[in-house]
Amino acid sequence: MISLAEENYLKAIYSLNQIQQGGASTNAVAEKLDTKASSVTDMLKKLSEKKLVNYTKYQPASLTNRGMAIAIDVIRKHRLWEFFLVEKLKFKWDEVHEIAEQLEHIRSSALVDRLDSFLEYPKFDPHGDPIPDKEGRINKIHDTVLSALPIGEEAHIVGVKEHSNSFLQYLDAVKLVLGTRVKLINRFEFDQSAIVQIAGKENITISFDISKNLYIKFI
Amino acid sequence: MISLAEENYLKAIYSLNQIQQGGASTNAVAEKLDTKASSVTDMLKKLSEKKLVNYTKYQPASLTNRGMAIAIDVIRKHRLWEFFLVEKLKFKWDEVHEIAEQLEHIRSSALVDRLDSFLEYPKFDPHGDPIPDKEGRINKIHDTVLSALPIGEEAHIVGVKEHSNSFLQYLDAVKLVLGTRVKLINRFEFDQSAIVQIAGKENITISFDISKNLYIKFI
DNA sequence: TAAAATTTTTAGAGTTGCCTAAAAATGATT
DNA sequence: AATCATTTTTAGGCAACTCTAAAAATTTTA
Ligand SMILES: [Mn+2]
Ligand SMILES: [Mn+2]
Ligand SMILES: [Mn+2]
Ligand SMILES: [Mn+2]
Numbered sequence: 001m002i003s004l005a006e007e008n009y010l011k012a013i014y015s016l017n018q019i020q021q022g023g024a025s026t027n028a029v030a031e032k033l034d035t036k037a038s039s040v041t042d043m044l045k046k047l048s049e050k051k052l053v054n055y056t057k058y059q060p061a062s063l064t065n066r067g068m069a070i071a072i073d074v075i076r077k078h079r080l081w082e083f084f085l086v087e088k089l090k091f092k093w094d095e096v097h098e099i100a101e102q103l104e105h106i107r108s109s110a111l112v113d114r115l116d117s118f119l120e121y122p123k124f125d126p127h128g129d130p131i132p133d134k135e136g137r138i139n140k141i142h143d144t145v146l147s148a149l150p151i152g153e154e155a156h157i158v159g160v161k162e163h164s165n166s167f168l169q170y171l172d173a174v175k176l177v178l179g180t181r182v183k184l185i186n187r188f189e190f191d192q193s194a195i196v197q198i199a200g201k202e203n204i205t206i207s208f209d210i211s212k213n214l215y216i217k218f219i
Numbered sequence: 220m221i222s223l224a225e226e227n228y229l230k231a232i233y234s235l236n237q238i239q240q241g242g243a244s245t246n247a248v249a250e251k252l253d254t255k256a257s258s259v260t261d262m263l264k265k266l267s268e269k270k271l272v273n274y275t276k277y278q279p280a281s282l283t284n285r286g287m288a289i290a291i292d293v294i295r296k297h298r299l300w301e302f303f304l305v306e307k308l309k310f311k312w313d314e315v316h317e318i319a320e321q322l323e324h325i326r327s328s329a330l331v332d333r334l335d336s337f338l339e340y341p342k343f344d345p346h347g348d349p350i351p352d353k354e355g356r357i358n359k360i361h362d363t364v365l366s367a368l369p370i371g372e373e374a375h376i377v378g379v380k381e382h383s384n385s386f387l388q389y390l391d392a393v394k395l396v397l398g399t400r401v402k403l404i405n406r407f408e409f410d411q412s413a414i415v416q417i418a419g420k421e422n423i424t425i426s427f428d429i430s431k432n433l434y435i436k437f438i
Numbered sequence: 439t440a441a442a443a444t445t446t447t448t449a450g451a452g453t454t455g456c457c458t459a460a461a462a463a464t465g466a467t468t
Numbered sequence: 469a470a471t472c473a474t475t476t477t478t479a480g481g482c483a484a485c486t487c488t489a490a491a492a493a494t495t496t497t498a
Contacts, residue, residue: 003454005454005455026475026477027474027475035455035456036456036457037475037476037477038458038459038476038477038478038479039455039456039457041477042456043455046455057476057477058464058476085330089330089333089334089337091329095329099325099329102325102326102327106318106321106322106325107321108317108318108321110310111318114308114309114310118307222485224485224486244445245446246444246445254485254487255486255488256446257446257447257449257487257488257489258485258486258487259446260447261447261486262485265484276446276447276493277445277446277493
């Protein structure tokens with residue numbers, strides 16, 4: 001039996017190993033879960049005993065196949081619930097993460113299957129993150145960002161790299177939501193800020209911090 | 220902050236005080252929560268400190284106003300989720316209780332409100348139990364049972380008193396589901412078993428154990 | 439009403455998951 | 469290579485919730 005705390009550790013280790021930067025070091029996991037390094041060491045030992053995590057003292061941790069399957073299952077539930085909250089209950093995309101953090105721990109495979117079917121098997125969550133299927137297969141995560149769009153070219157916004165509420169609210173305010181078509185009008189070398197045309201209409205200026213956190217797909 | 224365990228104790232005390240039979244004695248609570256009497260004593264002390272429960276040593280416990288409000292809120296969530304699971308996800312009425320036991324602890328008043336609205340403010344859950352509204356107002360629970368229906372009279376099935384899966388599955392099998400119209404054809408004094416006409420069609424014989432656990436409303 | 443049966447509480451302890459403080463290991467700097 | 473800074477682990481402890489065994493209170497029965 002996997003506890004709620006254990007599920008959260010597995011998810012944290014998974015996501016730290018996705019973004020390539022030192023992987024799941026003790027401190028990185030502690031930071032991610034807002035806990036202390038000593039607590040992480042305790043848990044890594046336990047998860048290692050349970051054969052869910054590969055762990056050797058003083059080294060970053062990684063997931064075993066079993067650990068990976070559990071992490072992906074939790075992520076599947078998180079993203080399906082986020083989709084449900086936005087599509088059916090009409091929450092905004094900056095309001096769902098916290099609730100999904102709770103819902104992702106509900107244990108019932110029948111529930112997940114039926115929810116998936118009720119939602120008509122969505123492929124992406126409200127933030128553009130891919131939803132793993134029943135077998136744990138997961139689409140490659142987006143990798144091209146708006147800051148890499150050449151001047152004069154067009155693309156669609158397909159996801160966000162940064163998930164903070166303030167970022168999501170900013171995007172709502174300037175109408176840079178998922179699905180929006182954008183054209184790169186100009187980019188300034190000085191600070192990499194850019195002028196972007198939104199949905200074939202108005203032009204706005206966005207900072208590098210914005211454009212490097214928006215995933216796009218070329219048209 | 221109320222923990223998951225505390226919420227379950229409050230709910231147990233609430234329901235033991237509804238059915239009039241000695242109320243929430245230590246042993247009754249232990250039985251209901253499948254735990255030991257000594258654990259119950261500990262928790263009653265804690266809930267009493269928190270002013271959620273009225274408790275004096277060796278006496279059955281009852282809820283304070285604050286404890287009652289919390290219990291009713293948890294029950295509201297339980298029954299709304301059960302309704303969701305049956306109406307939207309197409310679960311059967313004998314499959315939802317266990318899942319709702321988990322979902323009832325999700326903390327977000329916005330979620331409950333939006334779920335209620337999405338479901339169009341249902342008044343009863345799949346077992347005929349009343350769903351409290353946002354303000355905690357709850358319809359009187361049904362009180363007439365099929366065993367009290369006089370011979371020759373008709374009624375609708377509106378709820379179940381017993382919630383076990385085997386009972387619910389039996390009812391499915393003999394088509395004595397919620398909303399069914401029944402007519403009492405005959406009752407045998409010997410064992411109080413009864414012949415019932417179902418939906419104006421076939422007659423079946425049911426034991427006293429069945430008929431005393433079915434809530435009805437006279438036509 | 440005294441003994442017996444039952445219920446309830448207390449005492450002591452285990453598990454999980456977290457913490458602080460201190461020790462040990464690792465990595466970077468001279 | 470020795471020192472310093474950082475990271476990680478260990479040691480010891482706390483809170484929530486649970487348990488078993490034993491003691492105390494209450495209720496039932498004779
Ligand atoms: Mn999320
Ligand atoms: Mn998301
Ligand atoms: Mn239920
Ligand atoms: Mn119910």
